[in-house]
Amino acid sequence: MADQIEPTGTETATWEYARAPESTDIVRLDDRYGLFINGEFAEPKSGRWFTTINPATEEPLAEVAEAGTEDVAVAVEAARAATDAWQGLPGSERAKYVFRIARQLQERAREFAVLETMNGGKPIKESRDVDLPLAAAHFFYYAGWADKLAYAFPGRPTPRPVGVAGQIIPWNFPMLMAAWKLAPALAAGNTVVLKPAETTPLTALLLAQVIQEAELPPGVVNIVTGAGETGGALVDAPVDKIAFTGSTEVGKAIRRATAGTGKRLTLELGGKAANIVFEDAPLDQAVEGVINGIFFNQGHVCCAGSRLLVQEPVFDALLTKLKDRLQTLRVGDPLDKNTDVGAINSRAQLEKIEELVASGIDEGAEIYQPACDLPERGFWFRPTLFTGVSQSHRIAQEEIFGPVLSIITFRTPEEAVEKANNTPYGLSAGVWTEKGSRILWMAQRLRAGVVWANTFNRFDPTSPFGGYKESGFGREGGLHGLEPYLTFDGSTS
Numbered sequence: 072m073a074d075q076i077e078p079t080g081t082e083t084a085t086w087e088y089a090r091a092p093e094s095t096d097i098v099r100l101d102d103r104y105g106l107f108i109n110g111e112f113a114e115p116k117s118g119r120w121f122t123t124i125n126p127a128t129e130e131p132l133a134e135v136a137e138a139g140t141e142d143v144a145v146a147v148e149a150a151r152a153a154t155d156a157w158q159g160l161p162g163s164e165r166a167k168y169v170f171r172i173a174r175q176l177q178e179r180a181r182e183f184a185v186l187e188t189m190n191g192g193k194p195i196k197e198s199r200d201v202d203l204p205l206a207a208a209h210f211f212y213y214a215g216w217a218d219k220l221a222y223a224f225p226g227r228p229t230p231r232p233v234g235v236a237g238q239i240i241p242w243n244f245p246m247l248m249a250a251w252k253l254a255p256a257l258a259a260g261n262t263v264v265l266k267p268a269e270t271t272p273l274t275a276l277l278l279a280q281v282i283q284e285a286e287l288p289p290g291v292v293n294i295v296t297g298a299g300e301t302g303g304a305l306v307d308a309p310v311d312k313i314a315f316t317g318s319t320e321v322g323k324a325i326r327r328a329t330a331g332t333g334k335r336l337t338l339e340l341g342g343k344a345a346n347i348v349f350e351d352a353p354l355d356q357a358v359e360g361v362i363n364g365i366f367f368n369q370g371h372v373c374c375a376g377s378r379l380l381v382q383e384p385v386f387d388a389l390l391t392k393l394k395d396r397l398q399t400l401r402v403g404d405p406l407d408k409n410t411d412v413g414a415i416n417s418r419a420q421l422e423k424i425e426e427l428v429a430s431g432i433d434e435g436a437e438i439y440q441p442a443c444d445l446p447e448r449g450f451w452f453r454p455t456l457f458t459g460v461s462q463s464h465r466i467a468q469e470e471i472f473g474p475v476l477s478i479i480t481f482r483t484p485e486e487a488v489e490k491a492n493n494t495p496y497g498l499s500a501g502v503w504t505e506k507g508s509r510i511l512w513m514a515q516r517l518r519a520g521v522v523w524a525n526t527f528n529r530f531d532p533t534s535p536f537g538g539y540k541e542s543g544f545g546r547e548g549g550l551h552g553l554e555p556y557l558t559f560d561g562s563t564s
């Protein structure tokens with residue numbers, strides 16, 4: 072009897088998963104979406120439309136308007152015309168609108184999460200448990216400041232809004248980035264023109280419907296869809312401030328375009344974060360943090376822990392555990408509630424990842440990928456580890472923005488700091504160690520806007536987020552995130 076129940080060997084012990092697909096019935100898509108200007112959806116004057124797809128299936132989802140220069144000008148005029156009335160409202164009244172948006176996001180969270188996953192490819196469990204709750208939390212948090220601005224910055228003149236903000240966001244966290252931009256701007260009394268990324272416009276357009284239902288005064292929020300050209304037109308338009316999240320390359324171009332114009336600017340750009348594991352770290356927890364750090368959202372995360380720095384004595388043990396853990400990641404249908412790693416956001420991004428991974432192999436690093444079946448259609452990339460990575464390799468220097476981890480070893484804390492800081496970026500870092508004093512010692516020396524200790528990818532609306540060096544400047548979140556939308560020049564008008 073005993074030999075009937077005895078396992079035949081560990082290599083055959085596999086997990087059987089039952090598919091658990093989330094229904095898409097809750098999402099009602101229109102065939103076409105116009106531009107959201109002055110409280111209404113309007114046909115683009117440009118006459119141009121583009122198709123937005125589901126990156127997991129390559130199926131078209133809807134047609135979306137492409138805003139031309141003239142369309143952007145009309146949106147900025149609408150925002151300008153709305154400033155006096157919006158700024159003139161008591162803060163407590165403005166807060167009501169922002170609270171209303173927050174509550175609607177909670178009410179309709181499932182619909183938003185499913186649409187976010189359909190349009191962007193991220194696993195439903197992430198859009199459901201991270202993107203949407205955090206987006207709502209940002210609106211709630213900043214709504215609370217709207218009537219307290221006079222007390223928010225003690226010792227400084229009473230702040231006033233800067234006016235019209237042009238906001239350009241990326242495709243990796245479409246709703247969350249819209250929330251990071253809109254919530255502080257609106258609470259501070261600004262009006263906005265928001266440009267979502269060209270591959271993920273649909274949740275922003277659903278948000279436009281929520282904004283209509285919340286009865287925000289027309290023109291306070293305008294949403295113009297399109298690609299880089301539309302973004303460029305918004306940068307050049309007569310706005311008072313530009314807030315941008317995206318690539319360092321475009322961030323530099325925007326900095327050049329706004330120089331000398333008097334437009335305020337905040338940039339949240341790329342990263343190449345070091346996740347640093349010391350020999351005394353709790354390894355099993357560290358493995359989870361490393362996995363989350365690089366495979367969350369397919370690695371399409373500006374603060375992703377894309378470089379793992381491991382202290383030599385634990386390198387072998389950690390690598391074995393990481394490889395084991397990689398085998399258990401579920402890659403595939405983002406709408407399946409079991410899925411850990413979804414679709415790559417676009418063909419262009421997939422090509423960028425493939426190119427950088429090929430460079431890693433060419434330059435002599437050693438690649439490891441678990442066996443997994445990838446769907447036939449759509450854009451996919453296997454979770455990938457590189458060992459034997461040297462600091463000069465492109466995969467150690469450049470942002471891959473995909474599920475690819477470069478592993479580097481170190482001996483001393485000083486060496487860890489030097490290697491961690493040896494990058495043009497400075498957005499985030501992670502430290503794994505039992506020693507509190509070492510955490511503080513490291514945090515003081517790491518040139519990164521956020522340093523996580525014994526955790527990674529933790530976000531909270533009360534906590535400022537932003538970078539050093541080529542990761543940009545300015546902070547989002549917390550009181551720091553209100554400042555870029557306020558002026559403290561002391562005048563009373």
Ligand code: NAI
Pocket residue numbers: 239240241242243266267268269297298299300301302303304306316317318319321322324325339340341342372373420423470471472
């Ligand atoms: P991107 O920087 O081109 O796009 C981000 C946003 O900027 C989009 O809304 C886009 O339409 C807009 N944009 C593009 N060109 C513009 C211009 N000249 N003026 C104004 N707005 C413009 O990023 P892309 O091409 O989608 O991704 C390239 C790389 O950038 C990624 O592989 C990744 O390394 C990095 N990236 C970093 C992000 C972050 O969160 N820091 C987000 C997205 C991309």
Ligand code: MG
Pocket residue numbers: 299318321
């Ligand atoms: Mg680009």
